[in-house]
Amino acid sequence: MSGARHVLVVGGGLNALFAAVLLGRDGHRVTVLERDPAEAPEPEVAWEVWQRRGCGQFRLPHYMQARFRHLLEAELPDVADSLVAAGALRYDVLAALPAAVSGGTHDGDDRFATLTARRPVLEAVVARTAAAQPGVRIRRGCTVRALVPGQPALPGVPHTAGVVTADGDEVRADLVVDASGRRSPLPALLADLGAAPPAEEQEDGGFVYYGRHFRGTMPDLRGSVQQWYDSVTVLTLPADNGTWSVTIVGSSRDQQLRALREPERWTAAMRCFPLASHWIDAEPITGVDAFGGPGDRLRRLVVDGRPIVTGLLPLGDAAAFTNPSVGRGTTIGLLHALRLRELLRSSDGAHPGEVAQLWAQDTAAAIEPWYRATVSTSCSRLAEIECDRTGVPAAPDDRWAMAKAMSAGTRRDPAVLRMQLEIAGMLALPPEVLSRPGAVERVLAAGGGAPRYPLPGPARHELLAAAGITVPA
Template sequence: MSSTAPSSPGPRTAVVIGGSLAGMLTAAALAEFADVVVVERDALPDGPLPRRALPQAHHAHLLWSGGAAAIDRLLPGTIGRLMDDGAHRIALPTNMVGFSPAGWFRRWAEASHYVVVASRDLLDWHVRRAAGALARVGVVDRTEVLGLEGGARRVTGVRVRERGGAERVLAADLVVDASGRSSRAPAWLSGLGLAEPAVRTVDPGLVYASRIFRAPADLGNAFPVIVNVQADPREPGPGRSATLVPIEGDRWLVTLSGTRGGEPTSDPEAFERFARELRHPVVGQLISGTEPLTDVVVTRTTVNRRHHYEKSALPEGFAVIGDAVAAYNPVYGHGMSVAAQSALALRAVIARHGWSADGLGARVQKAVAGPVGAAWALSTGNDVFYPGATEGGPTRAERVAAAYVRRLLHTSTGNGRVARAVTDVMTLERPAARLFTPPVLLAAALGPRRAQLTGPPLAEAELAALAALRG
């Protein structure tokens, strides 16, 4: 039975903390029910330009098809406009060359899914522009949220400091924290006399180094692909990986990563060498002789951290979304897609139960836990096994889950049906339960139908282009 209560008189109001992609998508979701104010601490650029305090923007970003579909449901036409501006839609698994810990993935002929790739600046700009154009959404930047107003039973707004230093209170029926990794929500709740949420941290000590290259003109359409060489946590030594994605402007964005003892550096002379020394040198071979367009940018903010708000006692009128709930190792590319699906889940909860439903925030957190949990399992499945990643090492449940995922990956290298099921979950088009259906369990037990590939599954044109780069 729904616990919907009659709506309060007067206009409904909401405040979203943070003008990130998650914050703007949340504002779009709420704009169907309320007047929304997005409060952003920093200045928001008027165009596809870097945003302060977003170090991960320099590195490779993937918008999985499950996330892209969610964005278009919240802000119709956004993905199309993004494509018009040079973003790439890459068919999966047809146009991904991936070397997993379990072996090379096949590029099955049937394109069952896709991923959208572009620079983070361009992605953010299109979402920010579309959300900001909504009639019921207002954005105030260079304004800091100092804390929550209200008490342990209900949040009634936020206290802010404006760009000139003046402080005031923004009243709201609902406050949603989308302030990312730097969220102060746990401390704010503690200040209201509530317990902070339980936290799980998995920190493999990963460091990222990225650089943009001009894609060789003679490659033409030979490489409309993503190339990814993943680390294998079972191998001795640190885990190191590389990802190459095409972005707007005929450019390649290449991101290297390494765990403790194997971190990439900002040394431009060492960038290609690092890529060549991985489990396979294909990324290093591709960038050999290409023109670098930027310096090497290094980021160390890569820890996986999940706050279990769905298990916490939250005050009425408050919810948390995006990286403020769970932040992931960026190599798996799930942050943006989870944010989009979480905003969509928030909209669905309000539409179903009503704006004034008792426990609305708690309902939102339980709905958000779905996409968050799936991405968390995928992100931490390898990371928990690196030395020092957790205080007590992997839990028994994490070991069992990781063993099953590895078996699935092994099977998917030679079984198209299992590969599709894994991609269903990886792209967040289907929930993780998809991997536990009887056909998938049976296939995993039997293993791959085909022998594993011994090298990257490159087409003839791609091999010719690679040979040309080698000289």
């Protein structure tokens, strides 16, 4: 291919691997440098044997959205096939719901189906595909600790010509991609290179997750995979090979919920949710994993209209990290990796400053709207559960009122359910769905004026009492 480049990817997580496969197939030479030393095992044993200290969420609950399956089947169908062969689950939320809620099967409902798996299984499949891809080399146990300065392409703006590893190896490339995740060391690396600081927007994490994996016969879906209750959210997330996870999500300021780390209390708490409690009637394959959720962060390397560095592009979580409460990170990352492939296709021979600008524009157009929608939902939900916990009212929030009406309406109007699934599955952004003729009226008719928590479930004091959590007087 003309315009083939040597692309060096920092980090070897999901997005690095997706990018490596996509760019390798376009004829680029790709070198992936991953800090964790362990080679990717066969997907069948990945859950049992793969240790990935560099990725804190590696063994924590993951669920892929419907858009993820759409992108995979369209762009990487062999990866979708390999996932299915490794036991990934094609999960059709609508088909799984009772017909009284879904309204039966309609034309086009297939679009809501996803393909999902536990994170180690998913990553092992993508890693195996990347390792077999001609032109791709994956070096594990290789930490990047510095950027190599190149000839500046713009006056006063450092250029990156490669990286230096912890062993002192200098690896040069035509383009460096930072895919080192939410803990990306990029600001420090840029400072050492003499670059101005990136522009960053950050939101407080604020959620804490108490999750547990199970194995057995996949339980039936009585509510949605995400259910809102007084001061907590419950997630029931199907995965591969007859496994799934169940998670109670609360506010990280909620000291009382910390007792849910104990399996007995967690189990007693889960028994309070009639639409979800049957998901724990199976063999647990983990204890209760507690994880204080990280906040959202958007990082830009074009500041005030001018690149702060050239020759380096941020990808996936390193560019836009969304807190896990709505499970969008892997889908956003795959979208971003596909945009990177398009950028390299269209920018053959372009000036490095122009490449930096185009990437910033692409990220703003394709990724930022999902980042903002996710931040909006999670900030509002966090404010609501903080209000549940403290009794201090949250500020009025019209967008959240509409999201709540839509959520309540999903139980009463199958058309509203489908609107909500489009948004949750990342098939359409909320403004797109709500701007359709009659959509707002339909949502309000079905869910406007519903109680704050329409699903059957405990009040906060009942939940705490059931879990044996004492409330200080």
